[in-house]
Amino acid sequence: MNSEKVIFAFFIVLALTLNFGFFLGGMDNASHHNIYELYAALVVSLISTILKVGDRTHLGAVFLATSLVADLQLIAAAVVWGYTEHVSGTSLNGETLSIVVSLSGGALLANIISVILLVSETITVRR
Amino acid sequence: MSSLFHILFRRLRSPLIVLVAVYSISILGFVLIPGVDDQGAPWDMSFFHAFYFVSFMATTIGFGEIPYAFTDTQRFWALITMYATVVAWLYCIGMLLSIFQDAVFRQQLRINSFRRRVGNIREPFYIVCGYGDTGTQLTRSLTNEHILCVVIDIDENRITELEGDDFKSPVFALCADASQSEYLEMAGVTHRWCQGMVTLANDDTVNLTVAIVAQLLNPDLRLIARAETPEAEANILSFGANEVINPFETFASRLALAIRSPSLYCLYDWMTGITHQVMKEPPDLEPGLWIISGFGRFGNSLYEHLDDEDVELRVIESDRSIRDLPAGTVIGRATEAATLRKAGIKEAVGIIAGTNVDANNLSILMTAFEENPDLFRVARQNEDKNAHLFEAAHLNMVMQRGSVISNTIFALIKTPLLGDFLRIVSRFKNDRANELVSSIIGVVENDIPELWELSINAEQTPALHKVLQNQQLLVSDILYGIKTVEEGSTNYQKKSLPLFLRRGDGNVILPEGNRFIKEGDRYLMCGSTAARDCMIHSLKNINLLEYILTGEDKPTGWVLRKLWERRHNKYNSKINVVDDLMIEESQSDNDLDNENTDKNIADKADNQLLDEKKQLENQKKKHPEDYLPVKDINKED
Numbered sequence: 001m002n003s004e005k006v007i008f009a010f011f012i013v014l015a016l017t018l019n020f021g022f023f024l025g026g027m028d029n030a031s032h033h034n035i036y037e038l039y040a041a042l043v044v045s046l047i048s049t050i051l052k053v054g055d056r057t058h059l060g061a062v063f064l065a066t067s068l069v070a071d072l073q074l075i076a077a078a079v080v081w082g083y084t085e086h087v088s089g090t091s092l093n094g095e096t097l098s099i100v101v102s103l104s105g106g107a108l109l110a111n112i113i114s115v116i117l118l119v120s121e122t123i124t125v126r127r
Numbered sequence: 128m129s130s131l132f133h134i135l136f137r138r139l140r141s142p143l144i145v146l147v148a149v150y151s152i153s154i155l156g157f158v159l160i161p162g163v164d165d166q167g168a169p170w171d172m173s174f175f176h177a178f179y180f181v182s183f184m185a186t187t188i189g190f191g192e193i194p195y196a197f198t199d200t201q202r203f204w205a206l207i208t209m210y211a212t213v214v215a216w217l218y219c220i221g222m223l224l225s226i227f228q229d230a231v232f233r234q235q236l237r238i239n240s241f242r243r244r245v246g247n248i249r250e251p252f253y254i255v256c257g258y259g260d261t262g263t264q265l266t267r268s269l270t271n272e273h274i275l276c277v278v279i280d281i282d283e284n285r286i287t288e289l290e291g292d293d294f295k296s297p298v299f300a301l302c303a304d305a306s307q308s309e310y311l312e313m314a315g316v317t318h319r320w321c322q323g324m325v326t327l328a329n330d331d332t333v334n335l336t337v338a339i340v341a342q343l344l345n346p347d348l349r350l351i352a353r354a355e356t357p358e359a360e361a362n363i364l365s366f367g368a369n370e371v372i373n374p375f376e377t378f379a380s381r382l383a384l385a386i387r388s389p390s391l392y393c394l395y396d397w398m399t400g401i402t403h404q405v406m407k408e409p410p411d412l413e414p415g416l417w418i419i420s421g422f423g424r425f426g427n428s429l430y431e432h433l434d435d436e437d438v439e440l441r442v443i444e445s446d447r448s449i450r451d452l453p454a455g456t457v458i459g460r461a462t463e464a465a466t467l468r469k470a471g472i473k474e475a476v477g478i479i480a481g482t483n484v485d486a487n488n489l490s491i492l493m494t495a496f497e498e499n500p501d502l503f504r505v506a507r508q509n510e511d512k513n514a515h516l517f518e519a520a521h522l523n524m525v526m527q528r529g530s531v532i533s534n535t536i537f538a539l540i541k542t543p544l545l546g547d548f549l550r551i552v553s554r555f556k557n558d559r560a561n562e563l564v565s566s567i568i569g570v571v572e573n574d575i576p577e578l579w580e581l582s583i584n585a586e587q588t589p590a591l592h593k594v595l596q597n598q599q600l601l602v603s604d605i606l607y608g609i610k611t612v613e614e615g616s617t618n619y620q621k622k623s624l625p626l627f628l629r630r631g632d633g634n635v636i637l638p639e640g641n642r643f644i645k646e647g648d649r650y651l652m653c654g655s656t657a658a659r660d661c662m663i664h665s666l667k668n669i670n671l672l673e674y675i676l677t678g679e680d681k682p683t684g685w686v687l688r689k690l691w692e693r694r695h696n697k698y699n700s701k702i703n704v705v706d707d708l709m710i711e712e713s714q715s716d717n718d719l720d721n722e723n724t725d726k727n728i729a730d731k732a733d734n735q736l737l738d739e740k741k742q743l744e745n746q747k748k749k750h751p752e753d754y755l756p757v758k759d760i761n762k763e764d
Contacts, residue, residue, distance in 0.1 A: 035174065036155075036158075039151075039154075039155065039158075039174055043147065043151040046147050047144055047147050047148070050136075050140055050143045050144050050147065051140065051144070053136040053137075053140065054133050054136040054137035054140060056130075056133055078174070082173075082174065082175040085173060085175065086173065086175045086176075
């Protein structure tokens with residue numbers, strides 16, 4: 001068992017599960033989407049990106065790309081949330097929340113690809 | 128670029144994770160800890176405010192407690208996080224700095240910038256592998272001519288030295304092993320503008336590897352290699368190197384040449400020397416006993432060369448164990464007067480100090496001078512930095528190894544035909560050599576002589592190319608300078624001399640005046656700087672060339688030119704008549720020069736107008752040795 005592999009897989013799967021947890025629920029129902037969950041998903045996604053950077057293999061490059069996509073989507077979601085709450089002065093309504101949730105849905109897709117890659121890599125490595 | 132990025136992020140991975148972790152915990156803390164607003168009402172920090180606060184706190188900007196003054200719990204948390212975030216930042220920056228100081232990373236940075244700069248070159252350049260004494264001088268000569276150089280050397284000190292030097296045109300240097308194909312490719316072996324490569328490493332195997340790799344990467348590359356042993360020389364030549372320079376051989380043969388044929392020596396010296404110097408007077412050498420001190424690789428090849436010239440020789444060598452010492456060798460230190468006397472210093476006419484230690488060479492020559500002041504003293508100078516010492520010793524001849532080789536290579540680069548020309552000329556007998564030298568001096572007179580190459584093609588000589596489409600021209604029409612005919616006698620201004628002609632595979636030394644100029648010819652020309660500039664200019668400018676050829680100033684504009692041509696439409700037929708007359712006149716001379724003429728050229732090109740009988744006669748007169756393939760040598764001379 002390689003502890004580095006454990007940490008790597010842990011963060012990638014955690015990024016997916018947190019993202020999924022946030023995404024789950026009605027698109028415009030604020031009570032279904034917790035801001036702390038979005039925050040955690042963003043932080044874990046950033047950490048998993050850093051873990052992926054620096055791998056010269058082709059698979060590593062795809063890992064990095066999916067992770068960057070997820071980051072971008074989550075950051076966009078967070079910015080939309082923060083902007084509506086603090087800059088435009090209106091509280092989060094169904095319309096903006098659905099934007100945030102759909103953005104996180106995109107990130108979810110990227111995270112799913114990431115996990116599929118991880119699983120397929122694990123399967124191909126024969127010991 | 129990608130590898131730089133990878134090195135950077137691989138090393139920054141843990142500092143960045145620490146930074147993200149510390150930030151996220153700090154932000155989360157501020158969001159969770161309850162606070163109060165300015166009215167004292169409970170107020171929770173949002174992620175937005177928390178991120179804002181942590182960002183300016185962590186970067187030590189510190190705007191204060193925004194938007195409302197903190198409660199003590201918040202201050203307690205701020206106290207913890209400000210230290211944690213600052214430490215995380217320091218860790219990140221410290222790691223970043225250490226990466227930039229890392230040798231591997233810096234080498235990678237240098238390689239990247241080198242690759243980028245070489246890739247952006249948009250002018251002809253040469254690659255020099257090895258930046259020792261020879262490489263330094265060669266690079267300097269090339270850059271003085273504003274030729275761009277790319278230098279590779281494995282020794283970092285030399286590259287550092289190079290970076291501190293001033294050059295007239297940019298020199299791109301890389302500290303790397305040139306025998307690795309990756310680095311050679313980076314240096315531009317396959318680059319569109321790469322003109323050639325010179326490999327000057329001290330080690331034959333390195334030169335061999337570099338030559339092979341370069342040859343494999345780019346088979347069309349012009350390659351000049353240095354080789355110290357005849358085996359390596361043959362080996363490198365065998366896979367298509369254009370020139371191989373053996374430093375000891377070059378050096379020794381030059382010295383032998385000075386003794387055998389002083390005028391040829393001067394010719395060599397001048398042709399391969401740095402420009403802007405008037406041709407020197409040949410040294411006056413008497414026949415008699417010559418003493419060679421030192422019988423290493425240099426002494427050995429010197430002995431062979433001089434022995435071939437039937438010079439009486441005596442060798443002084445301190446090392447008894449050296450094999451194949453010639454008969455009559457005096458064993459002992461040449462720096463001692465007794466040894467020199469034993470070798471017959473009193474009767475000798477010359478002494479060559481050829482050891483590989485400069486101090487010994489100087490000491491030998493000083494002692495020899497005390498014993499016999501009339502001696503012709505020749506020194507081998509090993510190191511560039513001792514130049515002023517040798518100058519101060521007032522010796523008759525100093526052979527500086529680095530400069531002999533670098534000058535030879537430089538001349539080969541500047542005028543690629545020179546190598547073949549010199550090879551053929553070096554076998555000339557003294558009389559013929561003197562003739563050649565005096566004809567060059569006749570052309571150049573007291574000016575500073577220049578060598579240049581002319582390729583007759585549409586790119587380099589567009590005007591001449593255009594003229595040749597319509598009429599035939601003789602060498603004497605253009606290449607001897609600007610021709611003026613007055614009262615039957617032909618005079619030339621801005622005189623120049625075609626030394627050598629390469630046509631297809633054929634070589635001609637001193638092409639005759641009655642030879643036709645053909646498309647694709649390459650001429651090695653010699654003359655004053657003014658003559659060179661005038662010729663190069665006139666062969667590019669059609670108006671100027673026509674004026675030189677006809678003495679008539681044609682209009683330059685299209686309309687006026689058409690009008691003018693209509694009026695002078697008889698002109699062309701007139702010119703052809705003149706040409707035929709000249710050819711007939713010169714046919715009788717043709718036989719005299721056949722000695723120099725290549726078979727191919729004589730057969731295919733010039734004798735078209737000779738009748739068959741004359742052609743047969745020519746064939747008989749010609750000796751097979753006279754018809755040189757490119758790299759052969761005129762043995763009869």
